[in-house]
Amino acid sequence: MELLPRSPGEFGTARYWDRFFRQRGQRAFEWYGTFPELCPLLRKYLRPRDKVLVVGCGNSELSEELYDVGMCEDIVNIDVSAAAVRRMRERSAGRRPGVSYLLMDVLQMDFPDAHFQVVLDKGTLDAILADEEEATLAKGDRMFAEISRVLQVGGRYLCVSLAQAHVLKKAVGYFSQEGWVVRVHQLAGSGDKQQFVLPVFVYVMTKFRKIPGSAAQILEICPEEQEKPMRVESAELLVAAVKDRQHYALLCSQLSKAPCREQLSLDLCDKESRRPRYTLHVIDSPSVKPSRENHFAIFIIPQGRETEWLFGTEEGRRQLATSAGFGRLVTVALHREQHYEGMAGIQAELSGKVMELAPPGLPARQQVPFLSVGGDIGVRTVRHCDTSPLSGEYVVEDVKGDGTCYFRRLVFLHNRNVVQSEARLLAPVPLPGQKKRRKDKKKPSSSEPPTAIDKSYLCCEHHKAMVAGLCLLGGPDPLPGRPVAVLVVGLGGGSLPLFIHDYFSQAHVAVVEIDPSMLEVATQWFGFSQGDRMQVHVSDGLDYVAKLAAEAPAKYDAIMFDVDSKDLTVGMSCPPPAFVEKPFLQKVKTILKPEGLFVLNLVCRDAQLKESVLATLREVFPLLYTRHIEGEVNEILFCQPSPQGRWGPTELGARAQALEGALRQPGRPWDSSYVLADMLQAVKIL
Known part of the structure; x- marks a missing residue:
């Protein structure tokens, strides 16, 4: 403990290092990695005939080893510690004629200008920039200025560092402004794991003449697992990229020492595009007693199914991990912008990386199983992608569900884990008199989804509840044969208005x-069409309702709001807050018939905001039912302008059964999983 400084500032003083090396004796002190760990990278940037300056050499064996293996023939070492310099001279005297040691401060060197091809620094910059005080940062500027002075044009400053944010920011900012090429390497397998949890980085700063008036910067990062550097647009992005890798190292360190109390999430990015390629969630199951066979497993989520409750929610993933029977399960979601070479390719790509997330106590050389649903990675076909000024980037994609089912989905990429709209696809049926396909003809690929839309399918549980709620409409006979006027705010893929x-x-x-x-998407990709009984008005829902309230009150039997909010900073993602303000709700009530029904899909994670919305609804509508969608945040609110139409659970069930019986006509397709009465069993009156 006595070797540690009393304050970070002591790292930059000769007195501290003299005391340090006197107490340490002959034992070499290797900050940030040994020669075998540094050698593969240094070999790329050092030539035998380079004149090399090692700043802050201490009693490290690095210079001796560089000389002994023939990587460098002329090495000058400097340090502020007389004790270190004396011992290193004694150790190399007569044995290494090309290695010299001088007592000198890197902040004020005696060498002539442009005297070296390489300046090598292992931990010295970190020691000098021990804090962010103004005087300390000024020392960094003096150090950089001296290094720049003694380096030739085309020379390289190689700095081994832990890359604390202020150190990296200072170094990158200084040298990039001077017109140097800046590259940051993450050192593979670096450091004493007991001493340093964070990874070690090497800054490679290559000196170029500064061009007056030029603002061009060349900034690159080279992660440990790849040779090819990646270009970064700004110093801020370079610092952020390093910070991401440090965060990952800390995460791996924590996971290797103790069980994970909360689910952890991280993205693994593609080497070329730097876009997320895999999203990983780490789930520990305390109830599972680890054995040699069930310590750890990787679960590959089939493409397109990452939005399902079991895979896309914390509760679902926890249930998946428990049922799988592993102490730690890592779920892996595949991104739609990426291409994957099957399960074997994914396993080969992930094997090394996911082992860094292994739990404590995993037996050595343990075979870690890769699991999936049905043993494959699923099918995802992007049919259409575009950008809307209002909705941002979006895609229409076909994905394979369980068995032979295919689904078409609309996804807004600002919230890529939420399916905005979904339709089930039907396999093509031969027309009457059409010849069957000859056996010798080539069959369509099993991975090619059908294209016909199943209009009987309601993808969302909240859509099913909204339709079921129509049995609340007044009158003794709530059958679908009588005229009814319905206003739906929010089109999406159009499945809800199409079903009605x-x-x-x-x-x-x-x-x-x-x-x-969205009207173009619904029409082109989801089978939506307009006609005598279906009209679409391209307008802001707020303006349209306000206009109707002013012109033609009491027009609609049912009004349905299924519109999302683009503002993700609000704790309510559906609808936008303006749609549940009291003055607007009063306009909604104005255009609703006295015995009519207002249905609202509410998605609100802010408990206080939700209670405020419910209170406002109760002020405007005397009768309010609520139906929570199990496993989701959605809550469907059925609001009526008169308290006279109150129904009990038994009456609601009977009306729902009657409505379903009328809808399920012979020859008309019906989704057998859809039971109207079930949708209303959990309805509560507020």
């Missing part, structure tokens, strides 16, 4: 959608 149009034969449906791009 097709299954309620006398329904006239008006849809309000603010984004014209």
Whole structure:
């Protein structure tokens, strides 16, 4: 303990290092890695005939080893510690004529200008920039200026560092402004794991003449697992990239020492594009007693299924880990912008990286199983991608579900883990009189999804609940044969208004959608169409309702809001806050018939905000039912302008069964998983 300084500032003083090396004696002190760890990287930037200056050499064996293996023939070492310099001279005297040791301060060197081809620094910059005080940072400037002075143009400053944020920022900022090429390497397998949890980096600063007026900067990072450096656009992004790697190292260190109390998430990025390629979640199951066979497993989520409850929520992943029976499970989601060479390719690509996330106590050379659903990585086909000024980037993709089912999805990339709209695809059926495919003809690929839309399918549980709620409409006979006017705010892929149009034969449906791009998507990719009973109005829902309230009150039997908010900073993602403000809700009530129904899909994670919304709804609508969607944040609110139509659970169940019986007509397709009465079993009156 006596070798540690009393304050970080002592790292930069000769007195501290004299005391340090006197107490340490003959034992070499190797900051940030031994020669075998540094050698592969240094070999790329050192030539035998280079004149090399090692600053802050201490009693490290680095210079001796560089000389002994023939990597460098002329090495000058300097240090502020007389004790260190004296001992190193004694150790190399008569044995290494090309290695010399001088008592000198790197902040004020006696060498002539442009005297060296390489300046090598192992930990000295970190020692000098021990804090962020103004006087300390000024020392860094003096050190850099001296290094720049003694280096030839084309020379290289190689700095081995832990890359604390202020140190890296200072070094990158200084040399990039001087017009030097800056490259940061992460050292592979570096450091004493007991001493340093953080990875070790090597800055390679190559001196070029500064061009007056030029603002061009060449900044690169080279992660440990790849040879090819990646270009970075700014010093801030370079510092952030290093910080990400440090965070990952800390995470791996924590995971190797103790069970993970909370689920941890991280992205692994593609080497070329630097976009996320895999998203990993680490889940520990305290209830599982580890044995040699069930310590650790990797679960590959099939493409397109990462949004499902089991894979896309903390609770679902926890259930998956427990049922899999492993002490630690790492789930791996595959990104839609990337290409994957099957399960074997993914396993080969991930094997080394995921082992860094292994739990404590994993037996040596343990074979870690890779698991999946059905043993494959699923099918995802991007059909269309575009950018809307209102909705941002979006994609339409076909994905394979369980068995032979395929689904078409609309996903807004600002919230890529949420499916905005989904339709089930139908396999093509031969037309009457059409010849069957000859056996010798080439069959379509099993990975090619069908294209026909199943209009009987409601993808979202909240859509099913919204339709079921129509049995709350007044009248003794709530069957779909009578005329009903419905306003739907929010189109998406159009499955909700399409279902109402097709299954309620006398329904006239008006849809309000603010984004014209969504109308094009719904029409082209989701089988949506307009007609006598289906009209779409491209307008802001707020403006459209306000206009109707001013012109034609009491127009609609049912009004449905299924519109998302683009502002992710608000604790309510559906609807936008303006849609649940009291003045606007009063306009909604104005255009709703006295016996009508207002249905709202509410997605609110802020408990206080949610209670405020419910209170406002109760002020405007005397009768309010709520249906929480199990396993989701969604809550469906059924609001009626009159308290006279209150129904009990038994009456609601009977009306729902009657409605379903009328909808399930012979010859008309019906999703057998959809039971209207089930949708209303958990309805509560607020």
